[in-house]
Amino acid sequence: MYDVIVIGGSFAGLSAATQLARARQKVLVIDAGLPRNRFADEAHGFLGQDGRAPAAIMRDARRQLGRYPTVELLSGEAIGAEAADNGFTIHLGVGGERQAARLVLATGVTDALPAVPGMMERWGATVLHCPYCHGYEMRDLPLGVLAAHTMSPHQALLIPDWGPTTYFTQGAFEPDPDQLRALADRGVTIERTPVIALLGKAPALAGVRLADGRVVELAALFTAPRTRPATALAAMLGCAHEDGLTGPHVKVDARGATSVPGVWAAGDAASPMHNATLASAAGVMAGIGAHQASIQPTVQ
Missing domain, CATH: 3.50.50.60 (FAD/NAD(P)-binding domain)
Structure with a gap:
């Protein structure tokens, strides 16, 4: 006992x-x-x-x-x-x-990560959840935030302190007017076309492919599983x-x-x-x- x-x-x-x-x-x-x-x-x-x-x-x-x-x-x-x-x-x-x-x-x-091909094999390396844990190592590189819940716009507001940031709404987590103004003030790019795949040789990340075929270059993607x-x-x-x-x-x-x-x-x-x-x-x-x-x- x-x-x-x-x-x-x-x-x-x-x-x-x-x-x-x-x-x-x-x-x-x-x-x-x-x-x-x-x-x-x-x-x-x-x-x-x-x-x-x-x-x-x-x-x-x-x-x-x-x-x-x-x-x-x-x-x-x-x-x-x-x-x-x-x-x-x-x-x-x-x-x-x-x-x-x-x-x-x-x-x-x-x-449980968002259902986008390429996420799991990069988890903890270039697909990340905590900027305080991993952001410094990605400083000054192009970064993304993949929306996964209602607080994702808040996450996108944080990330510009580490690098230029694109916020991917995934067609589901649109910022409200106040959030849009705040994101604009922080220089965040808003991308409403969904991400459908991650690119590059894992665990590295070269970018993401959007549903319309465009590619956005990124070094790391933050999200909230x-x-x-x-x-x-x-x-x-x-x-x-x-x-x-x-x-x-x-x-x-x-x-x-x-x-x-x-x-x-x-x-x-x-x-x-x-x-x-x-x-x-x-x-x-x-x-x-x-x-x-x-x-x-x-x-x-």
């Missing part, structure tokens, strides 16, 4: 586990090894780690976490979760189960969800507590804003919350 099982071994999960380890809690980290950031060669904007590969950051974090004697790391998939006497039972994909008094879910999300929880564990446990800009996420309070007593959530699975630093910070808060609940059981 563990004090806490942390499910997910990326920025949020390992940050939570570190706080718990330092509180001398008996912790199990279960990691399926499929982090959302596996498509990116480098992480940016993360203090002290700028430009390093996410996989290298995680290797160092696991090595450091492994020095704490109360921590175990398990490579595998958690496929089921349920409340049990005095805690929770987690079912593993390879068989077997583990029990803990409390849980931290840092299971992340999966991305639709997201969904990477696992159904939170739903199995009965955790409340709420809608974010790109999809549903687990509803949590300021310390990461979910609607289910004894369960915390952190990272992309529990936030409408997705960023490595924010995920790590949320993991810290969830880990602290899960520890303090052990000494104040009525408080989450």
Whole structure:
């Protein structure tokens, strides 16, 4: 019986586990090894780690976490979760189960990109979602924003700080009059003919082909994928969800507590804003919350 099982071994999960380890809690980290950031060669904007590969950051974090004697790391998939006497039972994909008094879910999300040929093979390299994570590396190059939801015009307003920008409405996300004026003030070109294909040898991007046959040269294309929880564990446990800009996420309070007593959530699975630093910070808060609940059981 563990004090806490942390499910997910990326920025949020390992940050939570570190706080718990330092509180001398008996912790199990279960990691399926499929982090959302596996498509990116480098992480940016993360203090002290700028430009390093996410996989290298995680290797160092696991090595450091492994020095704490109360921590175990398990490579595998958690496929089921349920409340049990005095805690929770987690079912593993390879068989077997583990029990803990409390849980931290840092299971992340999966991305569904717009249905345009050439997107997936460039995801994380030249098809991007976060200018703060990747924009600097594309500075002063021709950039595009492929509309995917109602906040896409806002994304298009940001991107000119990194390079000349074209906003592709895809015939579905037309800016309102105020947005059109703001985009014009920012020098954004509006293109209403839909993008039908991405061009160039992936993962590089040379441009996009429009439905009328024209080609627009681009070095990178920003968009907002639709997201969904990477696992159904939170739903199995009965955790409340709420809608974010790109999809549903687990509803949590300021310390990461979910609607289910004894369960915390952190990272992309529990936030409408997705960023490595924010995920790590949320993991810290969830880990602290899960520890303090052990000494104040009525408080989450």
